[in-house]
Amino acid sequence: GQQVMQIPQYQHVQEGEDFTTYCNSSTTLSNIQWYKQRPGGHPVFLIQLVKSGEVKKQKRLTFQFGEAKKNSSLHITATQTTDVGTYFCAGPETGANNLFFGTGTRLTVIP
Amino acid sequence: DSGVTQTPKHLITATGQRVTLRCSPRSGDLSVYWYQQSLDQGLQFLIQYYNGEERAKGNILERFSAQQFPDLHSELNLSSLELGDSALYFCASSVSGTGSIEQFFGPGTRLTVL
Secondary structure, three states, X not given: OOOEEEEOOEEEEEOOOOEEEEEEEOOOOOOEEEEXXXXXXXXXXXXXXXXXXXXXXXXXXXXXXXXXXXXXEEEEOOOOHHHOEEEEEEEEOOOOOOEEEOOOEEEEEEO | OOOOEEEOOEXXXXXXXXXXXXXXXXXXXXXXXXXXXXXXXXXXXXXXXXOOEEEEEOOOOXXXXXXXXXXXXXXXXXXXXXXXXXXXXXXXXXXXOOOOOOOEEOOOEEEEEO
């Protein structure tokens, strides 16, 4: 079946260090979305990428969609304590109308 | 605040019991999705409704059922509860019923089965 894996599963960084999470799908995706879930909170939509090779930036966050549309990455420059949370990628399930969420990467930022 | 509401926030019940979780989508959203998130786990898609009709089904147990009413609110019914059903249950909504649009999540219902 369809799988969306994220690595690493956990990441601890010192405040100010950079962070990257990688998302790999077993199937080609028409688009990919990224969500952030703060501890004790609910997932919040960050961004959607649609085009092959697309790169989008949101302040210190850079999102990339792979050329083959099977992988994506989220890079955070100079992490802050407000970046703490779990980051999920998600793509449309093959032949269906729902989103298939990745396994998530939990980021801890040490002050 | 996403505009999606879920009640109750917390639910504590015993094994074998039945509970109903309620979700009201954002104004104007026709699609409702239900997810289960166990401790430190990812989001497992359960079921999707679009404008009152079931649109997609995920790993939803036969003991679980859902429906979407004419006013577009949705209910998730969990019966014959087991300890392993303890989890956070999220509802999300979106304008359309496709997988190509952002979803807005509610605050979740934390279910504890004792």
